[in-house]
Amino acid sequence: MDFREFASSNTVILDGGMGTLLERRGLMPGEAPELWSVSHPDEILAIHKEYFDAGSNVVNTNTFGANSLKYGDDALSDMIGASVGLAKKARELSSSRRPKFISLDIGPLGRLLEPYGDLSFDEAYGVFTKTVKIGAALGVDLVTIETFNDSLETRAALLAVKENSDLPVIVTNAYGEDGKLLTGADAAVMAEMLSSMGADFIGANCSLGPNALLPIAEDLVRFSSVPTVLKPNAGLPVIEKGETVYNVTAEEFAACMETAAELGVRMLGGCCGTTPEYISLLSERLSEKKPKQVKTQKKTVITSHCQSLALDDNFTVIGESINPTGRKKVKEALRNNDTDSLIDLAELQESCGAHALDVNVGMPDISESEMLVRVVNAIQYSVPLPLAIDTSDAAAMEKALRIYNGKALINSVSGKEESMNAIFPLQKKYGGVVIALTLDENGIPSAAEERVRIAKRILRRAAEYGIDKRDIVFDPLAMAVSSDKGSAIETLKAIRVIREELGCKTSLGLSNISYGLPKREAINSAFLSMAMTAGLSMAIMNPASAEMMKAYYSSRALLGMDGGFSDYISASESFSSSDSAAFKAVKDTSDAATLEGAIIKGKRETAGRLAEKLLSEKTPMAIIEEHIIPALNEVGEGYEKGRIYLPGLLESAECASAAFSVIKAAMPKGSGVSLGRVVIATVKGDVHDIGKNIVKLLLENYGFYVKDLGKDVSPERILEAARSEKCDIVALSALMTTTVKAMEETVKLIKSQMPKINVLVGGAVLTEDYAKRIGADGYAKDAMGAVRYAEKLIKSKG
Amino acid sequence: MTMSIEVRMIDLPDVSVNEVRRYAGIGGNDNRSDELMEIALAFSKKAKNTVVFGVFDVKCQGYKVDLGFSEVESRGLSRMLSECDKAIVMCATAGLDFDIAAKKYGRTSPALALLIGAVGSERIEALCDEFCREVSLQLDAKGFKLTPRFSPGYGDLPLEFQKEVFSALTPEKYIGVTLGESLMMTPIKSVTAIAGIRKKK
Numbered sequence: 001m002d003f004r005e006f007a008s009s010n011t012v013i014l015d016g017g018m019g020t021l022l023e024r025r026g027l028m029p030g031e032a033p034e035l036w037s038v039s040h041p042d043e044i045l046a047i048h049k050e051y052f053d054a055g056s057n058v059v060n061t062n063t064f065g066a067n068s069l070k071y072g073d074d075a076l077s078d079m080i081g082a083s084v085g086l087a088k089k090a091r092e093l094s095s096s097r098r099p100k101f102i103s104l105d106i107g108p109l110g111r112l113l114e115p116y117g118d119l120s121f122d123e124a125y126g127v128f129t130k131t132v133k134i135g136a137a138l139g140v141d142l143v144t145i146e147t148f149n150d151s152l153e154t155r156a157a158l159l160a161v162k163e164n165s166d167l168p169v170i171v172t173n174a175y176g177e178d179g180k181l182l183t184g185a186d187a188a189v190m191a192e193m194l195s196s197m198g199a200d201f202i203g204a205n206c207s208l209g210p211n212a213l214l215p216i217a218e219d220l221v222r223f224s225s226v227p228t229v230l231k232p233n234a235g236l237p238v239i240e241k242g243e244t245v246y247n248v249t250a251e252e253f254a255a256c257m258e259t260a261a262e263l264g265v266r267m268l269g270g271c272c273g274t275t276p277e278y279i280s281l282l283s284e285r286l287s288e289k290k291p292k293q294v295k296t297q298k299k300t301v302i303t304s305h306c307q308s309l310a311l312d313d314n315f316t317v318i319g320e321s322i323n324p325t326g327r328k329k330v331k332e333a334l335r336n337n338d339t340d341s342l343i344d345l346a347e348l349q350e351s352c353g354a355h356a357l358d359v360n361v362g363m364p365d366i367s368e369s370e371m372l373v374r375v376v377n378a379i380q381y382s383v384p385l386p387l388a389i390d391t392s393d394a395a396a397m398e399k400a401l402r403i404y405n406g407k408a409l410i411n412s413v414s415g416k417e418e419s420m421n422a423i424f425p426l427q428k429k430y431g432g433v434v435i436a437l438t439l440d441e442n443g444i445p446s447a448a449e450e451r452v453r454i455a456k457r458i459l460r461r462a463a464e465y466g467i468d469k470r471d472i473v474f475d476p477l478a479m480a481v482s483s484d485k486g487s488a489i490e491t492l493k494a495i496r497v498i499r500e501e502l503g504c505k506t507s508l509g510l511s512n513i514s515y516g517l518p519k520r521e522a523i524n525s526a527f528l529s530m531a532m533t534a535g536l537s538m539a540i541m542n543p544a545s546a547e548m549m550k551a552y553y554s555s556r557a558l559l560g561m562d563g564g565f566s567d568y569i570s571a572s573e574s575f576s577s578s579d580s581a582a583f584k585a586v587k588d589t590s591d592a593a594t595l596e597g598a599i600i601k602g603k604r605e606t607a608g609r610l611a612e613k614l615l616s617e618k619t620p621m622a623i624i625e626e627h628i629i630p631a632l633n634e635v636g637e638g639y640e641k642g643r644i645y646l647p648g649l650l651e652s653a654e655c656a657s658a659a660f661s662v663i664k665a666a667m668p669k670g671s672g673v674s675l676g677r678v679v680i681a682t683v684k685g686d687v688h689d690i691g692k693n694i695v696k697l698l699l700e701n702y703g704f705y706v707k708d709l710g711k712d713v714s715p716e717r718i719l720e721a722a723r724s725e726k727c728d729i730v731a732l733s734a735l736m737t738t739t740v741k742a743m744e745e746t747v748k749l750i751k752s753q754m755p756k757i758n759v760l761v762g763g764a765v766l767t768e769d770y771a772k773r774i775g776a777d778g779y780a781k782d783a784m785g786a787v788r789y790a791e792k793l794i795k796s797k798g
Numbered sequence: 799m800t801m802s803i804e805v806r807m808i809d810l811p812d813v814s815v816n817e818v819r820r821y822a823g824i825g826g827n828d829n830r831s832d833e834l835m836e837i838a839l840a841f842s843k844k845a846k847n848t849v850v851f852g853v854f855d856v857k858c859q860g861y862k863v864d865l866g867f868s869e870v871e872s873r874g875l876s877r878m879l880s881e882c883d884k885a886i887v888m889c890a891t892a893g894l895d896f897d898i899a900a901k902k903y904g905r906t907s908p909a910l911a912l913l914i915g916a917v918g919s920e921r922i923e924a925l926c927d928e929f930c931r932e933v934s935l936q937l938d939a940k941g942f943k944l945t946p947r948f949s950p951g952y953g954d955l956p957l958e959f960q961k962e963v964f965s966a967l968t969p970e971k972y973i974g975v976t977l978g979e980s981l982m983m984t985p986i987k988s989v990t991a992i993a994g995i996r997k998k999k
Contacts, residue, residue, distance in 0.1 A: 028866070028867065029803075029852060029854065029866060029867040029966045030866075030867030030868060030962060030965040030966040031867075032965070107971075108970065108971075110964070110968075110970045110976055110977070111976050111977065111978060111979070112976040112978070112984045115901065116894060116897045116898070116901075116984055116985075117976060117978060117984045118978040118979055118980070118982075118984075119978075147971060149974045174971075174974075176846070176974070177807065178846075182893075182894050182974040182985075183894060184894075184898075206971070207972075236804075236805045236806075236807075237803050237804050237805055237972075238804045238805075239802045239803070239804045239852075239853055242802055242853065243802050244802045244803045244804065340905060343905065347906075381901065382901075382902065382905075601830070602830055602831070602909075642825070644828065644830065645822070645823050645824040645825055645828050645830075645831075646822065646823045646824075646912060647822050647823070647824055647830070647831040647834065647835075647909050647912055647913055648824075648828060648830035648831055648909075650907075650908045650909035650912060651830065651831060651834065651909040653908075653909075654907055654908070654909055685978075685979060685980035685982075686980065686982070687978070687982060687984075687986075688982075688986075689900075689904060690900060690904055690908065690911055690912060690915060693904045693905070693908045693911070694908050694912070697908055736980060736981075736982060737951070737957065738957060738980045738981050738982075739980055742980075
């Protein structure tokens, strides 16, 4: 019997702990359990057989830690081969009459993925792929991805299974006491993300005892559109009389799992501390029980790596600002590879109340797929909001969806065959909710009925790909009312019909409606209110626009979406502000009267405000020379003399930056003079970057142009940047004794290729002496030291 | 030798402002950063405070220390364990939220990132101290004492020994601490350490 078929109508009993049993049989601390498949095959065989005999329908192969990060190709093949062979033999030998399946077990790699760890997504995917290919060729019945505490690593493993086999796959994650994975996803996020990617069964395992995992199981049942799996530990391990014991008894465990089954969990087993005794009891109580029906999910949900957002629960504002079309600053940021400015824009939109953000990087002369991946990666870990990936280039869409750590909004597909053929397979594979434009090969029909007809066809085609209706949001297209006075009315009509007749959500890119008219926000905001009344679910709009947000909050209140008017009332406090970007009220309690005072005292908002005021009296250069630099010098000296400490120095530096950014905005383009050019990086292997960031901030304060390459940067990349930036100084940071070697390699490479460039090094473990020994030109003991070095160097160059 | 591993979640006393100031390098009566400090201190609530540890048999011969799962040469460690039959090997973490904050504020406010980092350092040290205090109390009743802690990379105990500690404890599985290629741990506010258990004199 096929496993999917069996699982569709039965409560499935899984196996229990392996490590615990191996320890009892003599596995030594530090010894890898998977090695026992080769060194102690009889023990592994006996354990598998005990589980089958106890009533397990599924036994996991002894391959939890078998991966190519730890073993060479041949050893890996042998180990997985032996493990699968032992499970098969146990199945033959077991006297149990229940259906018996063998699952290839895949555990996490033990290294955290970027951006917090040092393993890349592609590397992880490659490692999992090797395991999957070997296992699938050996004829296992299914694959189990288990004990993952990082959503991105889970995605890498699931993709590896999906792209390299047709096997059914169970995915279970290790949740913490707070109900979240280490990297922030909760059960709702994982349920949406994984089922959308095509995981067949989703659940929780390990980490906690059955009682503590019940609420998580309950959430998984509630949010999942596939069967839920639960494999808890027998409690947390404790040491008693020199041995590890688990304090939840088999009886207590079974009782708790019965509750789980009643909640709707359909596949049950145990993890650390559970034994065949536990499984036997579980099987006795539950194996003959008819499983609860899996819930049909109706809500349209997108997620980031740490938040889920149901479009049904509220009107959704998608921030539109990360898009170069008509935005000079975004264009410039993209051209300069300046993701920081885009992160600023993301944070601004978040603070203005956006629920999700659109990301579009399409412009001429830029490789869209490369840039889209870079920008999506930068933004998805900087704000907690889900992203809409906005591109018409299917290849770029695929690359971005692959690394997106959540269930994205895919922007967009249309009724054109070519578009559907390109986008629906991507949505099926990577998951996501798609925005479907109601246009086709014949263009955009003007009548609402025609747009609805296209929507129906899109729904039919999506269903052929197995895409659920709830994962499609229609954009009935707002067209310029200036060229067709009926266009707004037709769009509103289409919104209503799509909602009422098709039962689908709708979205609009609002601002098209006012194209060609003056004071566009007036038209846009009125149209937003009308569209919300017609039942629009979301809009891609500017959340930093006071006009738009006033219309949004007011319409919600009027349409009964804001019970108690609490959102309206709290937002109304900032309604009077005419400055749209400052819709978020800026509170300032500082009493500093001068810019110098504000910088010295560390009052950031005041510094910005006073700099702005000074601009009406003085030239930008005069403000810098007469106010900012003297203040910085005073703070810098205070620091060097031990009167001011590092946090204080930094606060002042941040104030100076705030003042600079106000002044910079007022300077004519190209007039910015920099004292010198610096390329800065934390060296390969080192992920500490607080120190480097401090040096960067201070150097910028003192008028240097700084290109920041980030952390864990290879010598080759630093050399390349030193060349392309035509820099005067390369500044390198390393914090660990182990990474000082990488610093030495970097210095040698740069000095051999570009002997005239000055290399400055610093970091906790470095000394002046050591800096000289590895060939660096300079050593800075702290951030002020780096500034002084740079100043001296530039002066000496004249 | 039997394997014995335990996972504990520990309740910590409130964050010590003085310790945080010390880690942040703030001396004297400097109160310039008090406002930011408030924000950073509030962050202490995000600390996860979990420990995985094992108890292992110890044999010392000269500078060679045999912990059962691995042998290592270290004068410092062998001296600390010289009168011990057993040792605790531990891995503790304050969780990933400090890494997330360092990334977020490192860009927008290095001052705040520095202070939150200091809060994280205070929390992880407090966690290790509190854990060792708990264990000491348990041992005391049985007539044993816990030595101070000794970590890989400290003194002449090579940082490479982290790998052995990780394969013995598998902290990635129990508390989510991973070891990177250059032997750095993630979450960044994590500690591995060895502490000997010896008879009270």
